[in-house]
Amino acid sequence: MxxxxxxxxxxxxxxxxxxxLRDLAIEASRAALDDAGVDVRDVEAAVVGNAMAGxxxxxxxxxxxxxxxxxxxxxxxxVNVENACASGATALHLAEALVTSGRHExxxxxxxxxxxxxxxxKTMAALAGAVExxxxxxxxxxxxxxxxxxxxxxxxxxxxxxxLAQIAAKNRAHGALNPYAGFRSPVSAxxxxxxxxVADPLRRLMCCPITDGAAAVVVCSAPFARRRDAxxxxxxxxxxxxxxxxxxxNNENVVARAATRAYEQASLGAGDVxxxxxxxxxxxxxxxxxxxxxxxxxxxxxxxxxxxxxxLGGTAPFxxxxxxxxxxxPSGATGVAQIAELVWQxxxxxxxxxxxxxxxxxxxxxxxxxxxxxxxxxxxVLAA
Amino acid sequence: MxxxxxxxxxxxxxxxxxxxLRDLAIEASRAALDDAGVDVRDVEAAVVGNAMAGxxxxxxxxxxxxxxxxxxxxxxxxVNVENACASGATALHLAEALVTSGRHExxxxxxxxxxxxxxxxKTMAALAGAVExxxxxxxxxxxxxxxxxxxxxxxxxxxxxxxLAQIAAKNRAHGALNPYAGFRSPVSAxxxxxxxxVADPLRRLMCCPITDGAAAVVVCSAPFARRRDAxxxxxxxxxxxxxxxxxxxNNENVVARAATRAYEQASLGAGDVxxxxxxxxxxxxxxxxxxxxxxxxxxxxxxxxxxxxxxLGGTAPFxxxxxxxxxxxPSGATGVAQIAELVWQxxxxxxxxxxxxxxxxxxxxxxxxxxxxxxxxxxxVLAA
Numbered sequence: 001m002x003x004x005x006x007x008x009x010x011x012x013x014x015x016x017x018x019x020x021l022r023d024l025a026i027e028a029s030r031a032a033l034d035d036a037g038v039d040v041r042d043v044e045a046a047v048v049g050n051a052m053a054g055x056x057x058x059x060x061x062x063x064x065x066x067x068x069x070x071x072x073x074x075x076x077x078x079v080n081v082e083n084a085c086a087s088g089a090t091a092l093h094l095a096e097a098l099v100t101s102g103r104h105e106x107x108x109x110x111x112x113x114x115x116x117x118x119x120x121x122k123t124m125a126a127l128a129g130a131v132e133x134x135x136x137x138x139x140x141x142x143x144x145x146x147x148x149x150x151x152x153x154x155x156x157x158x159x160x161x162x163x164l165a166q167i168a169a170k171n172r173a174h175g176a177l178n179p180y181a182g183f184r185s186p187v188s189a190x191x192x193x194x195x196x197x198v199a200d201p202l203r204r205l206m207c208c209p210i211t212d213g214a215a216a217v218v219v220c221s222a223p224f225a226r227r228r229d230a231x232x233x234x235x236x237x238x239x240x241x242x243x244x245x246x247x248x249x250n251n252e253n254v255v256a257r258a259a260t261r262a263y264e265q266a267s268l269g270a271g272d273v274x275x276x277x278x279x280x281x282x283x284x285x286x287x288x289x290x291x292x293x294x295x296x297x298x299x300x301x302x303x304x305x306x307x308x309x310x311x312l313g314g315t316a317p318f319x320x321x322x323x324x325x326x327x328x329x330p331s332g333a334t335g336v337a338q339i340a341e342l343v344w345q346x347x348x349x350x351x352x353x354x355x356x357x358x359x360x361x362x363x364x365x366x367x368x369x370x371x372x373x374x375x376x377x378x379x380x381v382l383a384a
Numbered sequence: 385m386x387x388x389x390x391x392x393x394x395x396x397x398x399x400x401x402x403x404x405l406r407d408l409a410i411e412a413s414r415a416a417l418d419d420a421g422v423d424v425r426d427v428e429a430a431v432v433g434n435a436m437a438g439x440x441x442x443x444x445x446x447x448x449x450x451x452x453x454x455x456x457x458x459x460x461x462x463v464n465v466e467n468a469c470a471s472g473a474t475a476l477h478l479a480e481a482l483v484t485s486g487r488h489e490x491x492x493x494x495x496x497x498x499x500x501x502x503x504x505x506k507t508m509a510a511l512a513g514a515v516e517x518x519x520x521x522x523x524x525x526x527x528x529x530x531x532x533x534x535x536x537x538x539x540x541x542x543x544x545x546x547x548l549a550q551i552a553a554k555n556r557a558h559g560a561l562n563p564y565a566g567f568r569s570p571v572s573a574x575x576x577x578x579x580x581x582v583a584d585p586l587r588r589l590m591c592c593p594i595t596d597g598a599a600a601v602v603v604c605s606a607p608f609a610r611r612r613d614a615x616x617x618x619x620x621x622x623x624x625x626x627x628x629x630x631x632x633x634n635n636e637n638v639v640a641r642a643a644t645r646a647y648e649q650a651s652l653g654a655g656d657v658x659x660x661x662x663x664x665x666x667x668x669x670x671x672x673x674x675x676x677x678x679x680x681x682x683x684x685x686x687x688x689x690x691x692x693x694x695x696l697g698g699t700a701p702f703x704x705x706x707x708x709x710x711x712x713x714p715s716g717a718t719g720v721a722q723i724a725e726l727v728w729q730x731x732x733x734x735x736x737x738x739x740x741x742x743x744x745x746x747x748x749x750x751x752x753x754x755x756x757x758x759x760x761x762x763x764x765v766l767a768a
Contacts, residue, residue: 045624051444051445052444052445054438054439054444054513055438055439055442055444058439058509058512058513058517059513059516059517060435060436060438060439060510060513060514061435061436061466061467061468061471061513061514061715061751061752061759062466062467062468062514062516062751062752062753062754062759062760063466065516065626065627065752065754065755065759065760066516066754066759069516069754069755070755073626073628074628074630074631075625075626075627075628075630075631075632075638075641076625076626077477077623077624077625077626077760078467078626078759078760079465079467079474079477079478079624080465080466080467081463081464081465081466082445082446082447082464082465082466083445083446083462083463083464084445084446087445090463093461093463094463094478094481094482096485097478097481097482097485097487098478098481098485100485100486100487101480101481101482101484101485101486102484102485103481103484125442126444128442129438129442129443129444129445130444130445130446132443132446132449132450132453133442133443239461240429240461240463241459241460241461242449242457242459242460242461242462243449243459244457244458244459246458246459247458247459248459254459257459331445367445367446368445368446368449369446370446370449370450370453371449371453375445375446375449375450375462376446376449376461376462
């Protein structure tokens with residue numbers, strides 16, 4: 001029995017100093033229920049993904065109950081889930097199990113995060129709290145870790161910083177078409193290549209900005225969807241893995257392992273997927289995902305960039321939403337927003353950024369760093 | 385299809401300044417796998433309950449991956465779950481769904497917490513992070529909230545502080561028989577009644593001490609248990625609810641709502657339960673649970689105390705482990721330790737504190753405070 005998604009919603013992503021976590025969570029939840037045509041009283045449980053509000057606000061525990069208070073859920077179970085920047089997809093992963101186990105017919109998934117703060121040190125501490133402190137990683141930021149990985153790749157395969165700039169420029173062009181993206185002005189590869197260096201070869205305009213936002217999806221059983229005559233999208237695969245130095249020779253392998261299992265679970269291959277949303281916290285993340293997701297052999301990634309394969313209009317469009325480059329990365333919300341974008345694409349509701357005839361979509365959401373590997377990678381495959 | 389528990393383990397609960405979170409988590413996990421006769425490579429996923437390590441350590445995210453690193457799980461999915469002091473039972477609730485959904489055959493549940501710190505303000509901030517900050521609750525501690533509730537009860541029904549002392553004395557007598565309890569010296573009701581006042585009528589020896597600890601259980605499918613010829617205990621009910629001012633006229637109703645659903649799910653009544661483990665963070669919590677769990681009518685709770693019904697040897701023994709009074713409340717671990725105790729009881733492995741012939745057990749684990757109600761209550765019913 002597979003679970004279905006019958007409604008999605010999100011807030012605009014960006015800097016929202018005037019909105020509380022609750023404002024954002026409830027706005028996205030209401031939008032998802034409205035989209036589904038589901039009354040809040042029909043929701044049987046909620047799974048809430050948030051990664052960093054403990055350090056940002058001091059409200060360390062029962063964050064979901066706090067942000068959804070007043071929404072009218074009336075005492076249904078609320079589970080708080082965390083997997084760093086993969087918290088959102090992990091929440092969906094659990095909701096899918098709550099539905100397919102038969103325990104619940106209709107589950108609300110909410111991802112919410114506020115990372116922007118006037119006190120920049122607070123945001124930096126919250127982000128650092130997703131990297132395991134070891135002798136090797138002490139003091140390293142995510143961008144420094146990403147940079148080290150892509151430097152190794154560039155040395156092996158001859159990719160250049162321009163490829164990373166081209167990906168960022170592509171995603172910003174996509175984001176210009178997405179009313180939910182916080183950064184909607186297109187930027188050229190040349191502008192990106194002259195923006196300030198963050199960690200060689202990554203420049204500021206290749207790194208996702210710090211933002212706030214929320215996204216929500218309504219997951220339900222097939223009978224529930226049928227009874228409502230809902231426009232349902234099916235969850236064909238939901239796979240979570242943890243990076244592990246023994247299981248994963250390198251970091252790309254973590255994504256590859258999740259993807260292989262997801263394709264098996266969905267009984268399809270990379271060539272069957274019409275649209276991808278991937279975790280481009282730095283544009284290097286998208287570049288390296290092409291081979292991990294079986295779009296090409298390792299080393300051929302830059303060819304996909306050069307040929308425009310992964311741009312809107314190409315044969316395998318990546319991040320039509322604009323990706324994290326255009327939306328930022330409000331960690332708990334990021335993975336849920338990727339799912340919202342896929343659902344819009346698969347229903348033909350994506351407007352100016354619609355991938356024509358999209359029937360199958362894949363989302364890859366990654367988070368945290370433990371023992372020199374991404375701590376959690378979650379891959380979902382959805383089908384119209 | 386119901387899920388089964390084939391192994392349990394825990395560390396001693398108490399002050400463990402010399403042990404890391406990882407030490408504790410791995411000690412409990414290894415004990416549970418050894419008890420189950422399951423190799424770590426057969427574990428397909430882990431669900432980790434922790435409520436407060438973000439504020440205690442700064443490692444806000446991917447705590448489960450961090451504490452289980454080096455245990456040999458080899459890249460299986462790890463989900464981090466939080467529901468304040470009900471984090472542990474919530475982790476089991478999710479693991480049960482992961483098994484009954486058919487997604488995994490064998491899931492490790494770990495609850496772990498270190499709350500003791502030389503810097504007492506840090507522990508206080510972590511605990512305060514489980515209470516929603518509102519105008520009404522601002523600055524109130526859990527014990528003040530518990531005290532206000534039981535004062536209202538005492539005013540209505542004539543219970544006295546001595547009843548609370550008798551419960552604490554009973555649980556400390558039970559705890560004296562439990563090698564895992566941190567506080568194993570019996571104390572008399574008179575000693576308890578002369579210990580320092582925390583929040584009228586609660587005295588220090590009616591309130592659980594601040595401790596560290598970990599507990600783990602191995603949850604699996606019935607076929608998995610059969611293949612291993614395991615001594616399995618069945619999860620007959622797993623119910624989570626959130627307190628809600630609209631759904632719950634008073635706080636006792638939150639527990640009552642969870643219990644009613646759990647009895648339905650298990651197809652049995654309170655009279656069929658041989659042994660109870662309940663959340664006596666203050667002894668008032670146990671007193672008030674008697675009616676909520678349908679052992680008596682509201683107002684009759686103190687009669688159960690007077691008659692020794694809920695002591696070892698009584699007809700409905702509560703907290704044979706010694707409860708939170710004897711073990712303390714390492715929040716993420718508390719609910720998992722309750723399950724460990726029930727499994728030992730139902731297998732006849734509980735030694736000097738064995739409830740003779742126990743076949744059915746119930747655990748009630750509660751956490752957090754939102755909108756003036758307990759944020760999460762989780763009730764499990766297990767059967768031999």
